[in-house]
Amino acid sequence: MSTIHTPRRQGKVWLVGFGPGDPELLTCKAHRILGQADVLFYDALVPAAHLAVYPGRKRAVGKRDHTEQAGINTLLLEAAQRGECVARVKIGDPMLFGRGGEELAFLRAHGVAVEVVPGVSAAQAAAAVAEVPLTLRGVAQRLELRTGHGCAAATPERPTVVYYMGAARLAVIAAELLAEGHPLGTPVALIENATRPEQRITHTTLAELPQQTARAPLTLIVGEVVRGISFPGR
Known part of the structure; x- marks a missing residue:
């Protein structure tokens, strides 16, 4: 008689932006993910009372709860490796002063599926x-x-530069940045139709930016942060 092995569920981590604190400013997607999560690791600035409506286990993490960043990384990794749906809940937006990039890089390096939900x-x-x-x-x-x-x-750091509405001015934008002293090898991400079904992301450098073509609506992200994360397909 053969033994049937049930495949272990793959865990996943969502880096969820809770917004500034008013639950009415939470996005529909964030609300859905928080409702599906097996466990929610949240920062001290996230109002705990507003998380009570979600059924998953909750754990406060961060400096106020004496959890260093390395410890938070380990908690996220271990929960994902157990096959759990993990919500890492951050005040505001996880990719703005929220260490979301550090956690994203750590989890990707360990083979964990990660998705960012902006706030x-x-x-x-x-x-x-x-x-x-x-x-x-x-x-x-x-x-x-x-x-x-x-x-x-x-x-010395160079700031991250984000351009709105630049699809028709890529060569001009490249010239502006070079004149400001940005090196030719500076990485650039072109994001067309961000979050929409027809979304397209192209990675290039400042030297190659004038040769690129893109369609509006377009957002450009310029700086070393673009090089810092391992993206699928790169």
Whole structure:
């Protein structure tokens, strides 16, 4: 008599942006993932009371709960290796000052499936409630985001640059960045129709950007952060 082995379920981690704290600003996708998760690891700034509606196990992690980043990485990895659906819940957006990139890189390096669910960032929410436009035609065409923790880099950093609405101006954008001192080898990601079914992501460098073609709506991300994560298909 042969033994039938049931395949072990593959675990997965979702890096979920909870938004600024108001549960009504949670995205529909984030709400669905949180409802399906077996376990939710959440930061101290995420209102625990708003997570009570979700059936999965909850565990607070982070500095206030004496869990260092290496320990958080291990918790996520072990839960995924058990075949669990894991929600890593972060205030705001996980990829803005949320160490989402570090956790994404760690989990990918260990063969774990990961998906990022964006959230409304603190900058967006604060600007909305204060009725302060972050960009204003004729007044401010650029936006700079900084952390107040004052973490000085060991080596000088170049900022990540994001361009909106640049599909028809790739050569001009490349010239602007080169004139500002960005090296020719600076990595660039072109994201067409982000989050839509027809989404397309192209990875290139500043030197090759003028030869690229892209369709609107297009978002360009320029900087070393593009090189820092291992993406599928790269």
